[in-house]
Amino acid sequence: MTGAQGFIGRYFVAHVLEALPDVRILGVGRSPEQRDHFTHHITWRGPVLAPLTAPLAAAARDPRYGYVPLDLNDRPRLSELLAQFRPDTVVHLAAALRDDPPEHLVSSNVGSLVSLIEAIVGGDLPPPLLVLGSSGAVYGAATTVPIDEQSACSPLDPYAVSKVAAENMASVLVQRYGLQTICARIFNPLGPGQDERHVCGRICSQIAAIAAGLADPVLELGTLTATRDFVDVRDVARALFCLIERGQAGATYNVGSGMETSVQQVLDLALRGARLTGAVRLRPMPARPSDISRLVGRTDRLAALGFTCIHDLADSLQEIVDYYLALGDRAQEDRGEASNLYQVEVRSHHSYPVHVEPGLLAELPGRLEQRFGRRRCVLVSEARVARLYAEPLLYGCRQVGLDAHLLIVGEGETSKSLTHFQELVNRLQGLGVARRSVLVNIGGGMVCDLGGFVASAYLRGIPYVNVPTSLLAQHDAAIGGKVAVNTPLAKNFVGAFHHPTAVYCDPAALRTLHRRDLAAGVAEAIKVALCGEPRLFQLLETRADALLDARDPKLLTEVVQRSAARKIALLAPDPLEVDLRRVLNLGHTLAHPLEVEFGYEGIRHGEAVALGLAVATQVAVERGTCPEKDGDRILRLLAAYELPPRLPLDRCEAACSHLGAIRLVRDGRLHFVLPSGIGTVEIVPELDEVELVAALRALSRHPAIGWRLAA
Numbered sequence: 195m196t197g198a199q200g201f202i203g204r205y206f207v208a209h210v211l212e213a214l215p216d217v218r219i220l221g222v223g224r225s226p227e228q229r230d231h232f233t234h235h236i237t238w239r240g241p242v243l244a245p246l247t248a249p250l251a252a253a254a255r256d257p258r259y260g261y262v263p264l265d266l267n268d269r270p271r272l273s274e275l276l277a278q279f280r281p282d283t284v285v286h287l288a289a290a291l292r293d294d295p296p297e298h299l300v301s302s303n304v305g306s307l308v309s310l311i312e313a314i315v316g317g318d319l320p321p322p323l324l325v326l327g328s329s330g331a332v333y334g335a336a337t338t339v340p341i342d343e344q345s346a347c348s349p350l351d352p353y354a355v356s357k358v359a360a361e362n363m364a365s366v367l368v369q370r371y372g373l374q375t376i377c378a379r380i381f382n383p384l385g386p387g388q389d390e391r392h393v394c395g396r397i398c399s400q401i402a403a404i405a406a407g408l409a410d411p412v413l414e415l416g417t418l419t420a421t422r423d424f425v426d427v428r429d430v431a432r433a434l435f436c437l438i439e440r441g442q443a444g445a446t447y448n449v450g451s452g453m454e455t456s457v458q459q460v461l462d463l464a465l466r467g468a469r470l471t472g473a474v475r476l477r478p479m480p481a482r483p484s485d486i487s488r489l490v491g492r493t494d495r496l497a498a499l500g501f502t503c504i505h506d507l508a509d510s511l512q513e514i515v516d517y518y519l520a521l522g523d524r525a526q527e528d529r530g531e532a533s534n535l536y537q538v539e540v541r542s543h544h545s546y547p548v549h550v551e552p553g554l555l556a557e558l559p560g561r562l563e564q565r566f567g568r569r570r571c572v573l574v575s576e577a578r579v580a581r582l583y584a585e586p587l588l589y590g591c592r593q594v595g596l597d598a599h600l601l602i603v604g605e606g607e608t609s610k611s612l613t614h615f616q617e618l619v620n621r622l623q624g625l626g627v628a629r630r631s632v633l634v635n636i637g638g639g640m641v642c643d644l645g646g647f648v649a650s651a652y653l654r655g656i657p658y659v660n661v662p663t664s665l666l667a668q669h670d671a672a673i674g675g676k677v678a679v680n681t682p683l684a685k686n687f688v689g690a691f692h693h694p695t696a697v698y699c700d701p702a703a704l705r706t707l708h709r710r711d712l713a714a715g716v717a718e719a720i721k722v723a724l725c726g727e728p729r730l731f732q733l734l735e736t737r738a739d740a741l742l743d744a745r746d747p748k749l750l751t752e753v754v755q756r757s758a759a760r761k762i763a764l765l766a767p768d769p770l771e772v773d774l775r776r777v778l779n780l781g782h783t784l785a786h787p788l789e790v791e792f793g794y795e796g797i798r799h800g801e802a803v804a805l806g807l808a809v810a811t812q813v814a815v816e817r818g819t820c821p822e823k824d825g826d827r828i829l830r831l832l833a834a835y836e837l838p839p840r841l842p843l844d845r846c847e848a849a850c851s852h853l854g855a856i857r858l859v860r861d862g863r864l865h866f867v868l869p870s871g872i873g874t875v876e877i878v879p880e881l882d883e884v885e886l887v888a889a890l891r892a893l894s895r896h897p898a899i900g901w902r903l904a905a
């Protein structure tokens with residue numbers, strides 16, 4: 195749904211999550227994700243972001259809901275998102291603000307709708323039902339009330355004009371493309387948290403401030419005789435849901451209470467609820483030319499679907515006043531520490547290039563010089579890679595005049611620890627490395643994770659670039675900004691999100707990689723292939739021998755490019771792991787405890803992932819959610835890359851008992867990602883250890899990989 199963080203959007207999400215236990219909702223909107231506030235301000239001792247009510251905040255955190263900040267006019271990202279999520283219903287509520295400049299109204303209200311429709315029809319999607327919500331103001335100055343859906347729209351201001359234009363544009367486009375659409379014309383919603391531009395919000399906020407003793411008993415209001423069709427926002431949410439379930443495609447529905455109520459009546463009800471009747475004076479506000487004197491919708495069409503409003507206007511107004519008074523209590527509690535409540539908004543936007551070019555290492559000194567000029571570059575690497583690539587790179591950097599240094603840690607996953615983190619920090623400090631210096635991590639995923647974490651913390655964060663040299667690091671570990679070290683009890687337990695400034699991959703460097711490390715890198719490529727890239731899966735199936743030989747730079751480059759592109763597509767909208775990125779955990783929920791069980795020695799990360807993939811596949815096959823022939827293909831592909839390695843079955847079973855540490859990271863809930871076919875996955879709630887152990891035992895009998903799990 196679009197406009198997911200708007201007033202109606204929030205209530206709609208909460209309602210659908212409550213009504214449908216198995217639903218998944220992907221919200222998009224222009225604003226960054228907010229889990230505690232709406233994106234608009236209200237007034238309480240000055241402007242504050244309107245807090246979400248408890249049910250709305252719970253909905254924002256519900257694992258079935260994810261949010262992605264997205265400008266709908268960004269067609270490529272929108273198409274990508276639709277292709278991944280494949281919605282069966284799209285609810286479009288996004289809209290510009292009433293007072294935005296006209297050109298912005300057009301691009302937001304019309305342009306984004308066109309973009310949305312074209313992204314839907316341009317993608318390879320089963321066509322979803324499209325529900326378009328527009329505000330009741332589309333009718334403008336009506337000549338007869340109540341207004342039915344056949345009444346002509348006579349918009350009075352640029353906002354309403356753009357909404358009518360959007361509706362008209364939609365009706366032409368959806369006919370052309372044969373889409374199923376329902377239009378909802380929403381009248382005057384009210385409810386806790388609403389914007390004070392709307393009359394109920396304005397009245398209730400002032401009344402609450404008077405009741406709390408924060409304001410003089412004077413209310414500023416426009417005309418009191420104007421009438422509206424006020425409808426509780428929760429009824430609007432119910433009505434939209436009813437339209438999805440029972441509405442007739444191609445039809446337009448008024449969404450309102452069907453009751454004509456004057457502003458004076460609203461005022462009287464709200465004052466009575468706050469026990470302020472007769473205790474306030476009115477100060478009139480100037481009328482606006484676009485003010486409409488009478489507005490009420492005929493709601494028979496909606497009623498014919500069996501819908502009735504259940505919220506009473508007086509109760510709704512009372513709840514809005516109570517919402518403000520609760521804010522007052524909160525502010526009161528805060529007052530011990532501070533005399534005012536401030537709101538800090540944090541926005542961040544980061545993008546960086548990922549270069550994949552065979553032979554790039556030879557050019558890297560020049561490129562680093564161009565990019566970082568006089569800044570000091572500290573190369574971080576490990577023993578084996580240092581001999582092969584980091585030392586020549588150091589030499590090259592110095593040749594081009596860079597102030598370059600090289601720090602080397604021991605090879606292997608055990609170096610990804612707090613001890614080595616501390617050691618590197620000490621050595622950087624010893625070198626006098628300052629904030630403008632740049633770390634250059636050159637090595638496999640271990641070096642990228644460790645060096646990236648040091649960069650995230652040293653002087654509260656310094657820039658770094660990744661020069662990944664293993665297959666796994668080139669298409670996966672070096673990209674995405676997740677940096678961490680392990681603790682003895684849990685993998686990647688201490689870390690941060692800190693993105694590199696650039697990533698430089700030279701697939702030619704993979705030629706020196708051991709066969710076992712190549713195979714470990716393929717395991718992560720199989721994972722991303724299962725997350726929506728079936729062509730990569732086929733490529734890996736047909737070229738196993740050539741890949742393991744590592745002699746074909748074109749093939750290696752293609753695998754890196756395809757896998758990296760898939761990972762980037764999955765994480766681009768979701769840099770902080772909230773929704774799309776979660777599927778990348780496929781195979782990892784078991785892989786991490788397995789690495790813990792082995793003390794991070796004797797098993798590669800990719801190998802552990804391979805076992806995790808095999809187990810996830812087996813579970814999905816046993817549950818009947820993945821066809822047996824697809825499951826078999828996945829297991830045979832792993833076997834073609836000599837994956838997983840030979841592992842004692844009892845140690846694998848013991849790994850299941852470490853899942854608790856991962857539960858801790860995931861707020862007590864352990865979601866598993868399971869393949870549901872070649873290129874598709876699903877996220878399922880909590881899997882118990884018994885099911886995992888049963889899958890491990892079944893795998894140990896599988897004809898292709900059974901012998902790898904020795905009893």
Ligand SMILES: NC(=O)c1ccc[n+]([C@@H]2O[C@H](COP(=O)([O-])OP(=O)(O)OC[C@H]3O[C@@H](n4cnc5c(N)ncnc54)[C@H](O)[C@@H]3O)[C@@H](O)[C@H]2O)c1
Nearest residue numbers: 578638639640663664666667670671676703706707711799
């Ligand atoms: N941050 C992320 O998003 C992310 C994603 C996936 C994996 N990881 C992490 O990556 C790590 C695993 O990465 P890895 O498999 O690269 O392990 P690694 O860094 O330990 O490298 C594996 C082996 O390959 C060798 N090597 C690397 N490049 C070489 C080359 N060009 N020629 C010869 N030998 C070379 C190394 O010396 C090492 O022995 C794990 O710690 C894992 O948690 C992180």
